[in-house]
Amino acid sequence: MLLKRPMYSLEMVTEQLTTEREVEAFSNWRRFSNIVFFDATGAVPSKGSPIFCIAQKFRKEGCEARLGYIHARGRLHLGSLPAMITKPGAGDTVACETPMMENPNVNPLFESVRQAMGLNTNITEEVAVRLPAGFSVDSIRSQLPAWLLNSLCEGTGKTNLAQDFQRVEIAEKKRLALLMCPQEMRSGRTTNFSIGAGIEKGLKNRYNNVWPFDHTRVKIQEPEDGVDDYINASYLRPPFSEKTYIATQGPLPSTFLDFWKIVWEQNSRVIVMLTREMEMGRIKCHQYWPSAQQPSMDLGSIRLTFLREEWPDVADTTVLVRQMRLQHLGYPEEADRVITQIQYTGWPDFGVPDTPLEVLEVVKLANEHNRRSGSGGCRVQNR
Template sequence: MAYSAERPQLVAAPPSFFDYIPRSQPQHRVSSPSMTPSEFALAPASSFSSTASADSIDSTQSSVSNAPSTASSSSCFSSSTGPPALAKIPAFYGKPLSASSSTSSSATSLCAKSAAATAAAAVSTDVIAPLCTQELASVIASEPASVLVLDVRPCAQFTAERVVNSVNLCIPSTLLKRPAFTVPKILDSLSSTSSTKPADACSNWAAAKMIVVYDASSSSLVPSSPVFLTAFKFYNDPSFTGTVYYLKGGFAEFKTRFAKFVTQDDAMLPSPPTPSSSKKACDSLCLPILSGLHLPIFSKNKQASATPFFSNIRQNMDLIGGVGEPIPIRVPAGCTVAQLRRLPLWIQEVLPGCDGAKKIADRFFEIEKDEQKRLQSAFSTSCAITTAKECIASAFRSESSQAKTTPQFTISAALERGTKNRYNNIFPYDHTRVKLKSGGPGACDYINASFVSAQGSRKRYIATQGPLPDTFADFWSVVWDQNVRVIVMLTPTQEGGQVKCHSYWKDTKYGNLNLVLVSEQEMPLSSKTGTLIRVRKFSLSDSSRPFEPVREVTHLQYVSWPDLGAPADPIDIVSLTRLTSQYNDEGSGSSTTDGDNVNHPVIVHCSAGCGRTGTFCTVDSVIDMLEFKPEYNSTAKNVVGDLVAQVVHDFRTQRLSMVQSLRQFVICYESVLVWKLDELQTQE
């Protein structure tokens, strides 16, 4: 897929970011954090705390509005004024750019302070009160018409059994965090599996005296939980004057105490057995996925749903409201007009003032739609539960073979081994999945990991999910089998009260592999940001191969990156790519100046192994392409397309959801821009 580099059309003097005055919003009881374009663009890196929750960052970033665009025949960079009103291109670090600017430093400082204060604002979960199961049962028995009960569990669990007269609202958190995703849009996405027509059940929701939201078993609220995010949407809607509660103890406690108010579907299959920890046997399709997520459970009469895998395709829900409001790129302070003119044309065209925010959003939307089509085809093919076929002989293929081979997108292996997946909508494609080599005949070769590499780049990666306790040995087997020397971990073990990744390095024995922690230290990732990274050194050996040399494995853990959000500073990502290359070159024992893929593959993972993982791999690959292939740096028209969009599209054909959100897509451009400007300053 190619992205043409067409020169944008602008008026001679585009409006300043300070001219974009946000429209007044209705006053709700609690206001979600938001920023104007100028506040977001001028916000210093310190405004986005490295420990901020995913909720505050995601909601802040998704509320940024796109600047209005106009058309003219003038070029992007006018010879008289330089890049489109350079002073109007926002400074990333909250400082005015080093060209003549009509924007005063005091105004810049004011916007930066406002952004910092707004981003720091957080909504307390205390606004949603708990309701005990006995109180709900009493209301259902005495005044059923006065209460609206919302079930946020997966559709399959809701269909099997639920609170009487409840309505299913299983919506991805990424949508619930968007301020633009209002209650009317939520109601439009109601599942048709409710015992009553959803439209009828919720037609008078605003007139209800109380709304009760429940999940499987929550006894308390965390800001990132679907229960709180759903409840807060209704609480914050000005048309609702009643009270919003969450059911303390969730459905599990309610069913135990008040089974007579639970509706059960006898046509559904019974709950699947507890997943086995055995590594030998491969799991069947209907086994549950860990972390409380399940694959679809089919009814005996096969009429549970016309599209049983609908909820497993993320884009089916995420694209209801588009990809979110366009987000303008933040430009580092200190860059000059001459430096901006020397940027590759495809970077120039996505800068603020060139209608870049809309272009980026449109390209990401196109990438999302392409993946949605691939997944719809993959699920329709894989629903037959046939043996997975090899689509490509080798996962790491040469560029010539890639051009000749068209992969068939199937995910049969992932569906057949459900308990080894952390999430129920992130699967490896069969043609790029990593296969375990250890184990005897009949042993399961499945792990949720994919070989990924971009055409035109020398970099190779194994993108994988955060290992589960039952897959620790599998993970280290991949490290040994693929001769991996560097592991990049982009998530803390816990975030927002939820386990994002288990500590898979604490033991010393994983099957035949012996793991010894040699050293562990924290070091600054960059002197400019002061962000710390934890570096661990391990020795890895195979007891079944006593004459095989002991290998050194470096583990880099970067925790200052919230899920579905962006790191505090693009410099952190650029610095992390350099550090990773340094350790990988040391482990390889040779340089890669000839441009061949002689480096060991790098294992990269976050929690699901797609969003933050894809962002890191994209930035690293694009930098590699710019550094070693001069043609990609051309400032001429139609020489090269948008490298970021091309690389992300390439990765998406190898693993699902690589670069999962628009904000992550934008941070790819910002990181490449930071690297390129640093290179230009060095050359000067």
């Protein structure tokens, strides 16, 4: 669906790649005289097909390379690819004959879901629970639930913990597989796990494999003319708690207005940002807030003004607190609101912090600022 959109450029395709090696290889497409496409479904390219659409994008951006595609028949044998590339057919687009994929029921959509890619239903290693410095099992035993105590048992704790995670991952992989199976997608039925809006509104997603469920997604209450109510954001309510949160991706420049609209509409006063702007040379989150260097940000009906920025603890350089004034020009009678953004830079991509103490400090700061604001709205958390 994303490839069919004329505005979805090769640069946007690059942003969806997950490793530096992939980004570097794809970004250098101008250096190649031959480019070969492969569609996991094995379909022959036709107007509107993924291969057809991406080939059009290359041509639109001035690609003069010879474009080819792998025509799948039988079983795919990667070892034969180099030989096939040396035997191109006639014409501008080359068909390289290869066997069909071994599993005819493979679902490329399911395989690209970020959660599915990270699931491993085998126990590959056993890691013991790490306790923060100064803590012991005996000192906190009375405060821990039974399942966690079971994972802290001397001798068998590591195995118990690994088996717990294995059961969770097996159940999650089964759920995702059922959700993405072709007959379920064609049925037109809406379930609690439907993700139709996220797939359809692809240009509004930072990543093409992380979507909100339809039944929990946040909807823009007053979208701009000609714009839909979609934003990649979901309501979260922890069990046994009256607090409500909104989890969302770091917005793209094209969705800055959408992001700040839900902050206004949901009466959110605290934003917790769990990522850096740049990581490993790639943009992980565009700067959607004003700064001391650019103190004013106008986004149509929304205006933001920089107020202050500080490190709460001089010794800690992983938590940064910013404050800004939020105005909605469509509601001049409404008072301006002070928004607090707490940015935690110690959470690595595809990893976890070395200690939970910094995360607990972020939670403490968020609670304090939320109490000061006197707001009953949702807190926004973006990653």
